[in-house]
Amino acid sequence: KRICVQTLKYPKLVDDLVYMISRIKERTNIPVSACLNPLDKKSLKRLKVAGLGGVGVGLDCASEKIFKKMKPSFKWNDYIKFLNDVTDVFGSGSAHLIAGLGETDEEIIKMFQKIVDINCYPALFAFTPVKGINIDYPQPGIERYRAIQLARYLIVNNMARYEDMVFENGKLSSINILSSVLEDVLKNGKPFQTSGCPDCNRPFYNEKPGGIMYNYPYPLKKDEMKNVKDELKRYLRI
Numbered sequence: 001k002r003i004c005v006q007t008l009k010y011p012k013l014v015d016d017l018v019y020m021i022s023r024i025k026e027r028t029n030i031p032v033s034a035c036l037n038p039l040d041k042k043s044l045k046r047l048k049v050a051g052l053g054g055v056g057v058g059l060d061c062a063s064e065k066i067f068k069k070m071k072p073s074f075k076w077n078d079y080i081k082f083l084n085d086v087t088d089v090f091g092s093g094s095a096h097l098i099a100g101l102g103e104t105d106e107e108i109i110k111m112f113q114k115i116v117d118i119n120c121y122p123a124l125f126a127f128t129p130v131k132g133i134n135i136d137y138p139q140p141g142i143e144r145y146r147a148i149q150l151a152r153y154l155i156v157n158n159m160a161r162y163e164d165m166v167f168e169n170g171k172l173s174s175i176n177i178l179s180s181v182l183e184d185v186l187k188n189g190k191p192f193q194t195s196g197c198p199d200c201n202r203p204f205y206n207e208k209p210g211g212i213m214y215n216y217p218y219p220l221k222k223d224e225m226k227n228v229k230d231e232l233k234r235y236l237r238i
């Protein structure tokens with residue numbers, strides 16, 4: 001349903017992408033997205049003309065302080081400007097955020113709201129320690145991750161705002177929302193599926209085939225939904 005090109009930063013990137021997207025578009029109408037580091041607006045417009053339909057931005061960090069620590073060779077302000085440029089050119093965009101980089105619930109949830117308020121869409125992933133990286137954090141607890149997924153879903157779908165979330169020392173403790181609305185949301189299980197551009201499922205991006213499933217790449221089954229609710233209740237007053 002969607003081709004997403006993951007990119008690195010190098011001098012001829014835009015030329016290569018324009019060529020690649022044009023060739024894809026000669027053969028198929030499948031939407032093409034690209035996950036990009038900041039580019040200038042002119043390049044974004046070239047990519048759009050070539051057939052690029054959407055852009056994901058690897059903001060990754062929930063705050064400037066964490067960004068400086070995790071991505072020292074990039075600048076926070078360049079990413080925020082780029083997100084705004086993506087919105088100007090494409091109408092919207094996805095901003096990837098990773099939970100588990102030392103942020104509080106409040107910081108990441110506030111960032112969801114800021115991203116939604118500029119008409120972009122936060123795509124949420126769990127930090128996954130892999131061999132060779134120099135970050136000494138564990139994966140986030142699944143109970144905490146479920147609460148953050150729920151908050152993201154409510155904000156993205158305008159069912160609640162950051163201001164409706166109750167925090168205790170930065171930890172999400174409850175959400176001011178009608179219980180009937182919450183029940184409906186929990187019935188459909190969508191908050192716990194992979195988030196991002198339409199139809200993005202990035203299977204096994206932050207989980208092993210044997211579990212734990214941080215992001216489900218498919219609609220949840222009944223027993224999975226029950227587990228998710230139990231996980232949520234261990235973290236949140238709902």
Ligand code: SF4
Pocket residue numbers: 002004005033034035055056057094096123195196197200201202
């Ligand atoms: S959200 Fe998915 S489809 Fe969109 S840019 Fe990110 S990985 Fe690609």
